[in-house]
Amino acid sequence: MKGSHFLLLGIIAFAACGKPAVPAPAPANTGGVPAAAVVAAPAVATAPAVGTAMELGGTSKAGKYKITFSFNVENMGALFAPVTRVQHFDGSPLPADATVVVDATMPAHHHGMMTKPETTQLVPGQFRTQGMRLHMQGNWVFSVQVREGDQTDSLDLPFEQPPEALPADAAK
Amino acid sequence: MNSTARRLPRMVQKLLGLLGLLAVLVGCKPADGPWTPAEKRLMASLVLTSKLPESTGNYVADEPRAAKLGQALFFDKALSGDGKVACATCHEPQKYFTDGRRQAQGMGATSRNAPTVLGAGWFPFVFLDGRKDSLWSQALGPIEADNEHGFDRLALAHALYDRYRQPYEAVFGSMPNLADVQRFPAHGKPVELDRAHPLQRAWAAMQMADQEAVNQVFAHFGKAIEAFERHLQPQPAPFDHYVKAVLAGNTNGGGQLDPAAQRGLRAFMGRAGCVNCHNGPLLSDRGFHNLGLPGAKDDKGQMLTGIDGGRTMGAGKVKLDPFRCGQAHSDAKECDELRFLDPRFADFVGAFKTPSLRNVAMTAPYFHAGQAQNLREVLDFYRTLPGRAQLGHREFTLQPLPGSVDADDMIAFLNSLTGPLPAVEWLGPPKDRL
Numbered sequence: 310m311k312g313s314h315f316l317l318l319g320i321i322a323f324a325a326c327g328k329p330a331v332p333a334p335a336p337a338n339t340g341g342v343p344a345a346a347v348v349a350a351p352a353v354a355t356a357p358a359v360g361t362a363m364e365l366g367g368t369s370k371a372g373k374y375k376i377t378f379s380f381n382v383e384n385m386g387a388l389f390a391p392v393t394r395v396q397h398f399d400g401s402p403l404p405a406d407a408t409v410v411v412d413a414t415m416p417a418h419h420h421g422m423m424t425k426p427e428t429t430q431l432v433p434g435q436f437r438t439q440g441m442r443l444h445m446q447g448n449w450v451f452s453v454q455v456r457e458g459d460q461t462d463s464l465d466l467p468f469e470q471p472p473e474a475l476p477a478d479a480a481k
Numbered sequence: 482m483n484s485t486a487r488r489l490p491r492m493v494q495k496l497l498g499l500l501g502l503l504a505v506l507v508g509c510k511p512a513d514g515p516w517t518p519a520e521k522r523l524m525a526s527l528v529l530t531s532k533l534p535e536s537t538g539n540y541v542a543d544e545p546r547a548a549k550l551g552q553a554l555f556f557d558k559a560l561s562g563d564g565k566v567a568c569a570t571c572h573e574p575q576k577y578f579t580d581g582r583r584q585a586q587g588m589g590a591t592s593r594n595a596p597t598v599l600g601a602g603w604f605p606f607v608f609l610d611g612r613k614d615s616l617w618s619q620a621l622g623p624i625e626a627d628n629e630h631g632f633d634r635l636a637l638a639h640a641l642y643d644r645y646r647q648p649y650e651a652v653f654g655s656m657p658n659l660a661d662v663q664r665f666p667a668h669g670k671p672v673e674l675d676r677a678h679p680l681q682r683a684w685a686a687m688q689m690a691d692q693e694a695v696n697q698v699f700a701h702f703g704k705a706i707e708a709f710e711r712h713l714q715p716q717p718a719p720f721d722h723y724v725k726a727v728l729a730g731n732t733n734g735g736g737q738l739d740p741a742a743q744r745g746l747r748a749f750m751g752r753a754g755c756v757n758c759h760n761g762p763l764l765s766d767r768g769f770h771n772l773g774l775p776g777a778k779d780d781k782g783q784m785l786t787g788i789d790g791g792r793t794m795g796a797g798k799v800k801l802d803p804f805r806c807g808q809a810h811s812d813a814k815e816c817d818e819l820r821f822l823d824p825r826f827a828d829f830v831g832a833f834k835t836p837s838l839r840n841v842a843m844t845a846p847y848f849h850a851g852q853a854q855n856l857r858e859v860l861d862f863y864r865t866l867p868g869r870a871q872l873g874h875r876e877f878t879l880q881p882l883p884g885s886v887d888a889d890d891m892i893a894f895l896n897s898l899t900g901p902l903p904a905v906e907w908l909g910p911p912k913d914r915l
């Protein structure tokens with residue numbers, strides 16, 4: 310038997326046992342996890358624990374705003390209500406008529422949320438969004454869009470939703 | 482020089498070939514190594530918890546006398562048009578509260594598979610299309626459906642008045658005077674799209690206050706049923722015992738899962754991607770997805786006609802349901818589930834509820850219209866994902882099961898999710914007088 314036969318055998322055996330027939334789409338934000346992790350789960354080792362107080366943030370894409378986005382990590386599927394704080398990049402406050410729209414999508418899965426959240430202004434530059442729900446564990450991207458007059462600017466914030474927390478009575 | 486350069490790759494080739502051969506010989510099984518921390522974290526999230534979510538809008542949900550009353554009603558065949566159909570007809574306790582048919586059969590044929598009632602209280606939206614937002618309002622549906630109980634709310638109110646008045650009043654307070662058949666005819670119900678329907682005409686002829694009084698009795702009926710159903714919970718299965726043992730540091734998991742089931746579990750959480758949707762203590766994300774299932778056949782092997790819109794229809798209906806959260810007969814003040822529900826979510830088209838996989842081995846046939854007769858057919862479907870969605874599109878994340886995932890392993894794992902039935906006192910009508 311020639312080497313090439315072995316190679317062929319190897320390839321066949323590998324194909325039979327290896328990857329899904331259709332390769333999974335690559336996740337947007339894998340942090341170095343192999344592509345199979347789109348459908349598989351092991352990435353959860355890096356996700357924050359349920360109950361963690363998260364504060365994400367940064368400068369918006371066109372550089373107009375500094376944005377912070379805070380929420381408590383919830384069990385997958387629970388409604389939660391993040392608070393968004395926005396100021397101009399130079400530190401000046403946001404006017405009272407500026408608005409914010411918050412959304413969340415799973416780019417690798419081509420879907421968003423099953424809910425339609427509502428954002429209300431708490432004080433100028435501070436907003437609460439109710440009705441957010443991440444119904445799957447894995448890689449989500451929050452998008453915060455700020456509108457002032459006819460100008461908008463936005464920021465994308467990757468977040469990994471962990472699996473359901475270990476129920477308190479499960480370990481007993 | 483030249484010859485080593487040519488021989489080295491050949492060695493690699495041989496090695497590859499041998500490796501591949503080895504993989505074939507051991508049946509393409511993945512390594513059975515110890516669980517990784519990520520896997521342990523994930524399996525812990527699947528363990529059954531006893532923390533049942535609160536009921537939506539039912540002030541007697543956890544009241545023992547209401548549960549006993551609901552229990553009697555659940556098994557009562559007299560609450561049907563032909564005296565032959567009870568809830569338990571399609572939700573038989575010994576079949577883990579299902580009926581063993583592809584599509585349920587009451588006074589007539591239905592087009593959907595009867596899901597279990599065990600654990601139904603965990604879902605914010607009830608029915609396979611989520612057209613109800615509480616267990617108590619769910620129970621009102623089958624009573625008035627022509628192909629299920631074929632009953633009507635006036636007949637139900639009279640039946641409660643004649644046969645259950647004492648236990649009813651002990652829970653809910655006094656009943657309207659249903660003995661007055663001038664005010665409360667024997668039969669009648671609202672029939673929205675048919676003004677000429679005799680039941681609608683009888684209903685429309687009533688005083689508004691009397692209609693409301695009957696609606697109240699109707700809602701109370703549902704609330705008693707829900708109080709009973711809250712005792713119908715999935716019980717810990719070998720899988721749960723296994724995970725608890727593993728988490729406690731017992732590497733063989735107390736011997737609760739055989740190697741095949743362990744391999745199945747690993748694939749379920751990993752390469753097979755099942756946990757994307759079947760997650761949490763019930764192995765359901767309590768959401769809705771379009772699997773792109775083929776059309777269904779009835780028990781005689783005839784194709785069913787009509788295409789089921791699933792969640793898009795259900796999401797629209799629940800927003801308009803007269804017994805939904807926030808309406809007069811609901812005891813709930815906050816209705817966040819409903820408030821933020823987006824009926825136009827694109828992926829709701831043709832989507833159905835992710836069922837719990839607890840006790841799944843006991844509840845064949847499977848899928849919303851009984852498209853699979855047994856678990857092997859379910860896995861054949863996930864393996865090949867045949868055809869295209871009848872409506873909308875198949876969930877993008879769904880990939881054909883890789884060849885390395887063994888169907889027997891997966892079935893062994895699914896079998897390990899079977900726990901005992903709930904306490905025997907709940908598996909039939911109440912033994913003692915109400």
Ligand SMILES: [Cu+2]
Pocket residue numbers: 415418420445878
């Ligand atoms: Cu997703």
